[in-house]
Amino acid sequence: LIQAKDILSTKEAFENIYKSFHERLFFHATKFVNDHEAARDIVQEVFIKLWLRKDEIEINSSLKSYLFKSVNNTCINYLHSEKKKDLFLNDIMFQIKLAETNYYKDNCIEEDMIKKLMLALYELPEKYKEVILLSRIQGLKNKEISEQLNIPLRTVETLIYRGLKKIKEQLKEEYNLQLLFMHFTQNKLHNNIN
Amino acid sequence: VNNQIKRYIVKFLTKEINSQELLELTTWLEKSDKNKNAFFKLKEIWGNLNYNSVIKNAQTHLEWEKITLKLHDKKPLSSKVIHINSAGKKKITERFGLLKRIAVILIITVGLNIGWNTFSEQKPTITYTSFKVPFGSKSFIELPDGSTVALNSGSHLRFPSHFEKENRIVYLSGEGFFKVTHKTQKPFTVSTKEMNIHVLGTEFNVMAYDDVNHTETTLNKGSIKITSPDSDVKATGIELKPNQKATKNHRTGKINIINTDSKLDSYWVENKFHFKSIPFSELIKRLERWYNVEIIVKSEYLKKTVYSGKFNNEESIWEILDAIQLTTPITYTHKLRKIYIHHKTQ
Numbered sequence: 001l002i003q004a005k006d007i008l009s010t011k012e013a014f015e016n017i018y019k020s021f022h023e024r025l026f027f028h029a030t031k032f033v034n035d036h037e038a039a040r041d042i043v044q045e046v047f048i049k050l051w052l053r054k055d056e057i058e059i060n061s062s063l064k065s066y067l068f069k070s071v072n073n074t075c076i077n078y079l080h081s082e083k084k085k086d087l088f089l090n091d092i093m094f095q096i097k098l099a100e101t102n103y104y105k106d107n108c109i110e111e112d113m114i115k116k117l118m119l120a121l122y123e124l125p126e127k128y129k130e131v132i133l134l135s136r137i138q139g140l141k142n143k144e145i146s147e148q149l150n151i152p153l154r155t156v157e158t159l160i161y162r163g164l165k166k167i168k169e170q171l172k173e174e175y176n177l178q179l180l181f182m183h184f185t186q187n188k189l190h191n192n193i194n
Numbered sequence: 195v196n197n198q199i200k201r202y203i204v205k206f207l208t209k210e211i212n213s214q215e216l217l218e219l220t221t222w223l224e225k226s227d228k229n230k231n232a233f234f235k236l237k238e239i240w241g242n243l244n245y246n247s248v249i250k251n252a253q254t255h256l257e258w259e260k261i262t263l264k265l266h267d268k269k270p271l272s273s274k275v276i277h278i279n280s281a282g283k284k285k286i287t288e289r290f291g292l293l294k295r296i297a298v299i300l301i302i303t304v305g306l307n308i309g310w311n312t313f314s315e316q317k318p319t320i321t322y323t324s325f326k327v328p329f330g331s332k333s334f335i336e337l338p339d340g341s342t343v344a345l346n347s348g349s350h351l352r353f354p355s356h357f358e359k360e361n362r363i364v365y366l367s368g369e370g371f372f373k374v375t376h377k378t379q380k381p382f383t384v385s386t387k388e389m390n391i392h393v394l395g396t397e398f399n400v401m402a403y404d405d406v407n408h409t410e411t412t413l414n415k416g417s418i419k420i421t422s423p424d425s426d427v428k429a430t431g432i433e434l435k436p437n438q439k440a441t442k443n444h445r446t447g448k449i450n451i452i453n454t455d456s457k458l459d460s461y462w463v464e465n466k467f468h469f470k471s472i473p474f475s476e477l478i479k480r481l482e483r484w485y486n487v488e489i490i491v492k493s494e495y496l497k498k499t500v501y502s503g504k505f506n507n508e509e510s511i512w513e514i515l516d517a518i519q520l521t522t523p524i525t526y527t528h529k530l531r532k533i534y535i536h537h538k539t540q
Binding site: 036047092114135142 | 200217247249260352
């Protein structure tokens with residue numbers, strides 16, 4: 001068990017923690033909230049709470065997983081409040097997003113992992129790599145890709161699917177995708193955060 | 195996984211799924227944890243492929259500055275409860291009523307709505323108001339502390355319904371002319387993507403459009419301090435004197451200070467349109483925002499030329515194009531809201 005106040009004894013310590021995790025936590029939040037401004041606010045709130053409540057917070061795993069879990073929980077709260085306003089989410093999408101937060105254990109993004117992922121992408125056979133780059137990096141619609149490459153729409157979809165499967169197989173060992181159910185509600189941490 | 199479901203998964207990831215397909219996908223997901231695992235693994239890989247471009251928006255350094263501003267007096271968060279009462283909301287509506295002539299889209303968003311619980315007053319809630327000014331219009335806003343902002347076309351200003359005890363922070367994307375009420379104990383900060391402007395009480399113009407490759411701040415009166423985390427001035431900042439302009443080049447991160455006539459940069463507030471030695475491409479961007487049209491320049495030569503000029507907003511886009519035509523060899527054609535500019539060859 002780590003007492004938050006022990007690792008946050010000085011403002012410099014806090015700043016170091018902030019700087020080493022901010023981008024990754026921001027990225028994690030954007031996956032759920034699809035909005036950069038909201039994601040920045042969520043991450044900021046997590047850090048502010050960590051600092052202001054450092055005397056009360058006890059971390060029973062690692063600081064890293066504490067931060068990712070806090071962002072998860074804060075995203076869930078945000079999604080609930082967004083749903084109340086019924087602005088962006090229809091019911092099914094909301095359920096999928098909630099299920100997704102449940103399935104991330106402590107999906108800590110490591111820069112090393114991202115490098116391996118990009119490497120795996122660039123090592124894909126040309127036909128898969130091309131559609132994935134056009135779709136994900138250039139933001140083209142499947143139909144636009146089908147027109148540009150002169151292949152049927154269904155083929156575009158199949159190539160994307162198979163390409164992702166290949167990346168997944170490639171990264172099986174290094175890229176440890178442990179998606180276990182998280183019991184936030186029974187977690188002492190959760191009570192401290194909220 | 196059958197082929198149909200594979201296609202739905204891809205359509206989901208590329209955001210091209212329709213509601214019927216989404217329903218079928220969810221039904222499949224609900225069938226087993228194995229299905230969910232398979233789906234979320236692919237979704238995670240798909241999401242991570244975008245890592246490098248997404249984190250460009252993290253604004254790590256600016257966010258850190260905001261955190262340090264907020265934690266300035268280290269009071270516990272619970273003592274900073276901000277109550278949103280009906281009066282506060284009404285005020286906004288009334289002010290908005292005054293702006294009837296100006297087309298403004300008002301979007302109220304709940305920004306830091308963390309741990310929202312209507313039954314608990316322990317939890318901090320800050321409500322943010324976002325003003326978005328459509329292309330082709332301008333807007334004038336009074337902030338909760340009596341400071342005023344004129345916002346140029348296509349700008350977005352976000353500010354809290356009540357300022358916190360120890361500081362006043364607003365977030366700007368676009369162009370605004372600020373008149374800030376003097377409050378010694380409560381600095382005012384305009385936060386933009388590339389530059390933060392710290393103020394006690396003063397008048398100044400900020401131009402920070404996302405599609406322009408530099409950010410400018412021009413001081414008319416008083417004194418302001420500029421910080422920009424990822425540039426050479428860092429946290430110590432540079433102080434500007436009246437009639438000075440700070441320009442940050444986003445590509446190099448360098449900030450240049452020049453002496454200028456500050457009135458020129460805030461002419462737009464009085465419906466005057468003034469520009470001095472700006473690239474043609476930037477002039478086009480300004481005209482697009484100002485008149486809410488799309489302008490396509492069909493000449494590499496024109497894109498490289500530099501332009502100066504002065505117009506009143508009462509002039510139509512055609513009058514402005516005609517005026518440009520007097521000094522620059524251009525012809526133009528148009529189709530609905532699209533204007534094509536060609537280089538006139540002899």
